Amino acid sequence: MAPFAVTPNALDLADLRTRIDTVLAGSLRREPTTVPAQRGQADELSTALADFVLAPGKRIRPLLCVLGWHAGGGSGAEERLWQLAASLELFHAFALIHDDIMDASDTRRGRASAHRSFATRHADRADSEAFGTNAAILLGDLALVRADEILHAARLTPQQSEAVLPLLDAMRNDVIRGQYLDLLSTGTVTDDIERALTVNRLKTAQYTVERPLQVGAALAGAGPDVLRACSAYALPLGEAFQLRDDLLGTFGDPHVTGKSDCEDLRSGKATVLVALAVRRADRAQLRQLTELFGDPRLDGDGAARMRRILEQTGARAAVETMITDRQAAALAALDRAAFPPRVDAVLRRIAATSVRRTK
């Protein structure tokens, strides 16, 4: 074996995930040293945050950050990388906690969502529902503050700050804008495919895939060519990922996906899938879509009728084609990118599994 050979599991995803969790646990299971301990129930917030963040998760954003670092030629002292990666996960916890409030979602990762869980723990209060929501707003806020704290603890060099922070800021602005557009669109029957794609791009392609990769690469000191190569791979892949997610949300097997196959239709989620169906619907189909879509009382029969329309209009097949095209574009981008082989291999694996998945 050559002396500098890369060990086979250098980019083993499970291994990387464990290291990310270790950094997160180290940061969350102790109180920040800057805050003198306040006795009593205020600690409930810190505990709730640790429980939320440390519940098993895919850690897709921190993983992509680590991969970006390798793609950018990163080597040597990795301490900052792990803190930056952990900071992305904490930021994501903030986004999830607040999204769940806005969507009135009762569950998250197979457990009660944060606001439900606070409401249950304080069921003795007359205002337990409102209290749960308010406490969850604060919990999300705390997650964002802690994301910054761990970022500050990383002590980026001025060069790293200049390269990394504008990307992070862009990512944070993107996801908030995407969520706002999503709020505006939810519940309206529209054929505005471009708008659905914009939300997809902001909330998934950029926020979940492109920026995490770029942030890691920028930390490693990558130049503009590498950052562009990251985008060329990430944007189509992220779009494909979300399109698959939309299909699974309506055509997936709830026993496999772990979530309802009616919820997106019931809440009136403005997906590309639905926009395509609206554009292609005949008069009778459009009348049914308008009647059923976003109806909070939508039952299994109604959902089945909607699914038939999504099929008959060819919307489902069109989304499958969009996914295939985008996956091909992501892989072609990798061909051109010439990332280090061990990074290239993992990114190909991610492209394959995230697009073909059943959950």
Added chain:
Amino acid sequence: MAPFAVTPNALDLADLRTRIDTVLAGSLRREPTTVPAQRGQADELSTALADFVLAPGKRIRPLLCVLGWHAGGGSGAEERLWQLAASLELFHAFALIHDDIMDASDTRRGRASAHRSFATRHADRADSEAFGTNAAILLGDLALVRADEILHAARLTPQQSEAVLPLLDAMRNDVIRGQYLDLLSTGTVTDDIERALTVNRLKTAQYTVERPLQVGAALAGAGPDVLRACSAYALPLGEAFQLRDDLLGTFGDPHVTGKSDCEDLRSGKATVLVALAVRRADRAQLRQLTELFGDPRLDGDGAARMRRILEQTGARAAVETMITDRQAAALAALDRAAFPPRVDAVLRRIAATSVRRTK
């Protein structure tokens, strides 16, 4: 005149406030360059944030940051100071927007609160109330993200980052913990004075006075003695400030304060004032307090009865004494601090006006 004489208005508060507003407006009235413009309604969030932040305000936290910088011997290139000060104001906008959701407050600074204003602008939606709340959660989130963005744009040196960021992080943790304790306490009739003082310390003394002063001083490179002197002045003054606020919230003239003199009692705000009354109440008074405090239907008569109890138990007079003691402690701290005269003078003026005020 000596060649290095300080111009008389070097620390003119109105002048400083104008400069802070200019930095804020410059940052908020243009889109961040990192985010490609998204056409359409997503810009509503940015506009709403600019409107909220740029509405006339006291700018107390940025002002104290500037004063801290002078107290710490700051001089020369001030660009970073103004950005840091503006970042504090944006963070405060985040806190206010989310607090107003939690308190279900309809107004802020004489206008509709953020969630009310979104609900009104989108009154055509069937879910306009929920939409208003959700949009305001996002608006608060955006304010925090922009607070970071302006902080990043300041490009602190590594030495400045090491001095300033832990204080900022502590401040942010403090206010979230304080707000959570406040949520927990609201509506309960308790004689827990210590707890009410803890909320006061976290949300006002530390968040509003101590940390902004220290952050400015730390930016200027001040040593631990100056930071301690900032605390010695700020903590008693901040407590006095909040105690005065509590008195005005119940005994103030609504025409002068611009807010209801029943709202604190009606919402069950757990102030030191009420905790003192509960501790000193006889059986009959306690029965009345328990019946009236936190009653959402509390009317003018009920409020008047409560005010009488707050007087008869001596709680109101005790709070006045606490205010006087704390003001004296803050002034004594200034005597010991030996801050530059022009800073000292302004801090004395702030101590006088913030404690004697009628609004």
